[in-house]
Amino acid sequence: MNHKSHILIKRITLSLVAFLLLxxxxxxxxxxxxxxxxxxxxxxxxxxxxxxxxxxxxxxxxxxxxxxxxxxxxxxxxxxxxxxxxxxxxxxxxxxxxxxxxxxxxxxxxxxxxxxxxxxxxxxxxxxxxxxxxxxxxxxxxxxxxxxxxxxxxxxxxxxxxxxxxxxxxxxxxxxxxxxxxxxxxxxxxxxxxxxxxxxxxxxFGKQPHFLGERIEIPDLMPQKSYATAEGMTMRIVGPDPVKTPVDSLILEFTNNRDTELTTGEWYRIDIDSDGGWRLAPYSEKYMEYKTKGIEVCFNAIGYPVKPDGSFQLTVKPWIYDLSDTSSTYRLVKTFSYPPYPIQKSDTAYVEFQIR
The missing domain is CATH 3.40.50 (Rossmann fold)
Structure with missing residues (x-):
């Protein structure tokens, strides 16, 4: 091996070592x-x-x-x-x-x-x-x-x-x-x-994706929307958060912003948004089995007072409804009453929600 070849090999070796270290x-x-x-x-x-x-x-x-x-x-x-x-x-x-x-x-x-x-x-x-x-x-x-x-x-x-x-x-x-x-x-x-x-x-070096394109918006899930037929009463779902399927129970919170006590009971209903209009949510298979057997499901005739400027929580178990459609909006409906008593007319509270 001549001198020039030796120098060349040495340079290549050093270059490879330097590259490897780098x-x-x-x-x-x-x-x-x-x-x-x-x-x-x-x-x-x-x-x-x-x-x-x-x-x-x-x-x-x-x-x-x-x-x-x-x-x-x-x-x-x-x-x-x-x-x-x-x-x-x-x-x-x-x-x-x-x-x-x-x-x-x-x-x-x-x-x-x-x-x-x-x-x-x-x-x-x-x-x-x-x-x-x-x-x-x-x-x-x-x-x-x-x-x-x-x-x-x-x-x-x-x-x-x-x-x-x-x-x-x-x-x-x-x-x-x-x-x-x-x-x-x-x-x-x-x-x-x-x-x-x-x-x-x-x-x-500012590498970009192979393809980009037009923006695609991912919609937000709708927050709860609460309203009532009489001023002073609000109802919202406080648990679980978020509401997710399967829905075992819902914890409702009623807030009375008036200076008069109101009363609410155990009855409730759940509606589903259907083409821009509300209809009763479909019943569950379990509830339909009960109806087929002639078994009636009733709500207890109990009144719960909500004090002035106070709040009250009630847990409901909506097993009678099929709430498996996570693409829809639901509405829970409950009645409540302010004095004078005996009650002449009940008002209605609503809360709209979605299920994850």
């Missing part, structure tokens, strides 16, 4: 930044996570390479459905890859969420979530989300949280379980480190 330093930098951004924002239980209007469910293949159910997919679906049923989110964006007609992550997520009891009208499909960057940026630019609850496995969540912060989104995350052996976890960790490197470069 990659290691950059990888450490990227991971430190991501972990710090995610600190205190990743939850392992849906019970403690704060409420957000929208959850972003990050997609993955429903099947593994052997054609069997993918545990990453099934655990994310399970976590997302638990989050919804706990009342911690109102809507779920199912964001995933649909680059061919034969590969459709969002539809698979929707079908699985519905199988876990999440209503279809609370699931929003994003077919252009090709990468985590696409999913997060589109959540803001297309769906108008300034805050999010992200659902994936823990390491992936950390990267998604950094992307959210970089794009001005206030986000938290809940981690789906990761069931894997030591070798698989090591391989996934290395893959995630490299993915964070690429993410950091994408942010620095």
């Amino acid at each position: 990659v290691i330093i950059f990888t450490v930098y990227a991971n430190v930044k991501v972990e710090r951004a995610a600190e205190g924002k990743i939850y392992t239980s849906v019970d403690s996570i704060p409420h957000n209007k929208v959850a972003l469910l990050l997609g993955t293949n429903p099947l593994n390479k052997w054609g069997r159910p993918n545990s990453y997919f099934t655990n994310r679906i399970k976590t997302a459905s638990e989050l919804y049923h706990a009342g911690k989110v109102d809507y779920i964006i199912a964001s995933g890859d649909n680059h061919t007609k034969d590969y459709d992550e969002p539809t698979a997520m929707r079908d699985s969420l519905m199988a876990h009891g999440v209503p279809e009208d609370r699931i929003i499909l994003d077919f252009a979530g090709f990468r985590t960057l696409d999913s997060v940026v589109r959540a803001k630019e297309i769906f108008g989300c300034d805050s999010l609850t992200i659902i994936s496995q823990a390491d992936h969540n950390a990267r998604a949280l950094y992307l959210a912060e970089a794009n001005g989104i206030e986000a938290v995350a809940v981690s789906a379980p990761l069931r894997a052996g030591r070798w698989v976890r090591t391989r996934l960790a290395i893959r995630e480190w490299l993915a964070r490197d690429k993410m950091m470069l994408d942010i620095w």
Whole structure:
């Protein structure tokens, strides 16, 4: 080997070592930044996570390479459905890859969420979530989300949280379980480190999603609306908060703003909004069975006083009604009376509400 060849090999070796050191330093930098951004924002239980209007469910293949159910997919679906049923989110964006007609992550997520009891009208499909960057940026630019609850496995969540912060989104995350052996976890960790490197470069160079498009508004759930046929009486639902299906009980609070005591009883009715008009909510199967057997369900003839400038709470169990339609608005109706007694005419209080 001549002198020139020796110098060339030495330079190439030094260059490779320098490049490798640069990659290691950059990888450490990227991971430190991501972990710090995610600190205190990743939850392992849906019970403690704060409420957000929208959850972003990050997609993955429903099947593994052997054609069997993918545990990453099934655990994310399970976590997302638990989050919804706990009342911690109102809507779920199912964001995933649909680059061919034969590969459709969002539809698979929707079908699985519905199988876990999440209503279809609370699931929003994003077919252009090709990468985590696409999913997060589109959540803001297309769906108008300034805050999010992200659902994936823990390491992936950390990267998604950094992307959210970089794009001005206030986000938290809940981690789906990761069931894997030591070798698989090591391989996934290395893959995630490299993915964070690429993410950091994408942010620095202003990488944008493959597709954007027109804005899609996600509607707010209607807040309770209370009104009555006589001034001075308000009724609202104070529990559970939020009201979610199945509805076991409702805690009503009556407030009397007059200087005269009012009286209310146990009777109530629940209506449903049907094409802009109110009609009686459908009866439950259990109640219809009672009617078929000739069993009458009656309210107790009890009067509850509500003192002047006071309040009173009453728990009702609306089992006689089928309140499973989470896309509709309901109205609970109760009568009340002010003196003089004996009562000549009852007034009516209403509270409109929706069910998650």
